[in-house]
Amino acid sequence: MTGSLVVVGTGPGKAELMTPATQAALARATDLVGYGPYLDRIPAGRADQRRHASDNRVELDRARHALELAASGHQVAVVSGGDPGVFAMAAAVFEAVEAGDPAWRSLDIRVEPGVTAMLAAAAEVGAPLGGDFCAISLSDNLKSWATIERRLAAAAEADFVIALYNPASKARPHQIGQAFDLLRAKKRGETPVLFVRAAGTAEARVVSTTLGEADPSIVDMRTLVIIGASTTRQVGRWIYTPRSERGGA
Amino acid sequence: MTGSLVVVGTGPGKAELMTPATQAALARATDLVGYGPYLDRIPAGRADQRRHASDNRVELDRARHALELAASGHQVAVVSGGDPGVFAMAAAVFEAVEAGDPAWRSLDIRVEPGVTAMLAAAAEVGAPLGGDFCAISLSDNLKSWATIERRLAAAAEADFVIALYNPASKARPHQIGQAFDLLRAKKRGETPVLFVRAAGTAEARVVSTTLGEADPSIVDMRTLVIIGASTTRQVGRWIYTPRSERGGA
Numbered sequence: 001m002t003g004s005l006v007v008v009g010t011g012p013g014k015a016e017l018m019t020p021a022t023q024a025a026l027a028r029a030t031d032l033v034g035y036g037p038y039l040d041r042i043p044a045g046r047a048d049q050r051r052h053a054s055d056n057r058v059e060l061d062r063a064r065h066a067l068e069l070a071a072s073g074h075q076v077a078v079v080s081g082g083d084p085g086v087f088a089m090a091a092a093v094f095e096a097v098e099a100g101d102p103a104w105r106s107l108d109i110r111v112e113p114g115v116t117a118m119l120a121a122a123a124e125v126g127a128p129l130g131g132d133f134c135a136i137s138l139s140d141n142l143k144s145w146a147t148i149e150r151r152l153a154a155a156a157e158a159d160f161v162i163a164l165y166n167p168a169s170k171a172r173p174h175q176i177g178q179a180f181d182l183l184r185a186k187k188r189g190e191t192p193v194l195f196v197r198a199a200g201t202a203e204a205r206v207v208s209t210t211l212g213e214a215d216p217s218i219v220d221m222r223t224l225v226i227i228g229a230s231t232t233r234q235v236g237r238w239i240y241t242p243r244s245e246r247g248g249a
Numbered sequence: 250m251t252g253s254l255v256v257v258g259t260g261p262g263k264a265e266l267m268t269p270a271t272q273a274a275l276a277r278a279t280d281l282v283g284y285g286p287y288l289d290r291i292p293a294g295r296a297d298q299r300r301h302a303s304d305n306r307v308e309l310d311r312a313r314h315a316l317e318l319a320a321s322g323h324q325v326a327v328v329s330g331g332d333p334g335v336f337a338m339a340a341a342v343f344e345a346v347e348a349g350d351p352a353w354r355s356l357d358i359r360v361e362p363g364v365t366a367m368l369a370a371a372a373e374v375g376a377p378l379g380g381d382f383c384a385i386s387l388s389d390n391l392k393s394w395a396t397i398e399r400r401l402a403a404a405a406e407a408d409f410v411i412a413l414y415n416p417a418s419k420a421r422p423h424q425i426g427q428a429f430d431l432l433r434a435k436k437r438g439e440t441p442v443l444f445v446r447a448a449g450t451a452e453a454r455v456v457s458t459t460l461g462e463a464d465p466s467i468v469d470m471r472t473l474v475i476i477g478a479s480t481t482r483q484v485g486r487w488i489y490t491p492r493s494e495r496g497g498a
Binding site for chain 1 (some may be wrong): 256260261263264266267268269270271273289308332333334335336339340341342343344346347354355358359360361362363364365368369372373375376377378379380381382383384385386391392393396399400404405406408409449470482484485486488490491492493494495
C-alpha cells in the first residue's frame with residue numbers, strides 16, 4: 001500500500017472555521033500526528049484511525065515520525081492549528097524531508113490551506129489588514145532577536161500593518177514590550193494596537209488600544225497582536241485600514 | 250425587522266475551501282451582494298434570497314448598496330473571494346460606513362474570515378511562507394507607485410518572503426517587471442520565485458523559477474506571485490522556507 005502525508009490546519013479553533021477539504025483529509029487518514037490540544041479539536045474519523053499526540057516543542061521529531069509512518073504505507077495527516085504553512089508544521093515537514101531519508105522525497109506529500117490566526121483576529125475587530133501588511137513571529141527560538149528588530153524597523157519604514165504571532169511565552173515575557181518600545185520610536189503614539197486573544201473561538205476577547213498606551217503585560221501565548229499602519233483608524237466599534245493610502249472613502 | 254450585514258470570502262475557488270461558517274452565513278442571507286463571478290460560486294440559499302451582482306471596479310457603490318439593504322431590514326451577505334479582510338470587500342464596507350449615514354454605525358456588521366489566495370498558493374508548492382512574510386498589492390489604483398516601491402525595498406531589507414497580490418492587469422501589465430527589477434538590485438538572482446495561477450481551484454498551475462530568470466509576461470490578474478527570502482529553498486519538488494534563519498533542519 002502506498003502511503004501519503006497531508007499537512008492540515010484546524011483553523012483558529014471553532015469547528016466552523018475548518019475547511020471541508022481539511023475535514024475530509026482528517027476523516028480519511030489512518031494516522032493523525034500533532035500537538036495534543038490540536039488533535040482534541042478533531043472529530044472521530046475512520047474506525048482504524050490512530051492518534052499520535054506529542055508535545056508542542058518537538059516539531060521536527062513529530063515531522064520525522066509522520067514521514068516514517070507515510071513511508072511504511074500509512075495515510076498520515078499532520079495537524080497544525082490555523083494554516084499549516086504559517087508558523088506551523090508544513091515547514092517542519094519539509095525540513096525533515098530535506099535532512100532525512102532520500103526516499104521521502106518521492107512520497108505523496110500535500111498541504112491543505114486553512115484560516116490562519118491573523119485573519120480570524122482581523123475579522124473579530126473589523127478589517128485592520130485592509131492594506132499591505134506583514135506577519136512576524138516574535139519567538140527567538142529559531143532566529144536572533146537582532147533579526148526580529150531589523151524586521152520590525154523595516155515594517156515601520158514600509159508602513160505595513162504588522163501582525164505579531166507568538167508575541168510572548170512564559171520563557172520570554174518581555175519581548176513584546178521591547179517590540180513596542182522599538183515601534184514607538186518610529187510610529188505615532190495614536191497608532192491603533194489590537195490584542196486579540198483566542199481569535200476565532202467562543203472565548204475570543206479583544207482589547208483595542210494605541211501604541212502609546214499598549215500594556216504588554218496582558219499578552220500571552222494565545223494572543224495575536226496587530227499594530228496599525230499610519231492610515232488604520234476607528235469607525236464606530238470597528239478598526240479598519242482603508243484600501244487607499246489617502247485614507248477613508 | 251432588524252437588518253444585518255456579514256462580509257464573507259468564498260476562499261480561493263474550490264467549494265471545499267469555503268469555511269462552514271461562511272456557507273452558513275450565505276445560506277441564511279436574504280440578499281447576496283458581490284462581484285458576479287464570486288456570486289456564481291455560491292450554491293442556492295433560502296428560497297427568498299436575492300442576488301445583486303455588480304462589476305469588479307465599484308467596491309464602494311456595492312458596499313453602500315449593501316449597507317442600505319441592511320439598514321432597511323435585510324440580512325445581507327457581502328461576498329468577496331479569498332478572505333474578505335485581505336485586499337477585498339471588508340475595508341470597503343467600513344470606508345462606506347465612515348463616509349455614510351451615521352445610523353449605519355449601529356448596524357449589526359460582522360466579518361467572517363476565509364482562506365486568502367497566498368495561503369492557497371503557498372500550499373500548492375510546499376511551505377514558502379514558513380518564515381516571516383509580507384503581502385503587498387501591486388495595484389496603484391489606490392496608492393502611489395512610490396509607496397509600492399518603498400514597501401518592496403523595505404521587504405527586501407527585512408528579508409521577508411513577499412506575496413504579491415494583483416501583480417498585473419490589462420491596464421498595468423508592466424509593474425510586475427518593474428518590481429522584479431527593483432528586487433533584483435537587492436536580492437540574489439537565485440532567490441526562488443513562484444507564479445501560482447488560480448491557486449486553490451481545479452485549474453491551479455505553478456511556475457517555479459528564480460528572481461534572475463523570472464519572466465513577468467506570464468503574470469495575469471489570477472496569478473499570485475511569491476518571492477522567497479534568503480533562506481527559501483527547494484527540496485524534491487517542493488519550495489519551502491525553513492523556520493530557522495540558519496536554514497534547514
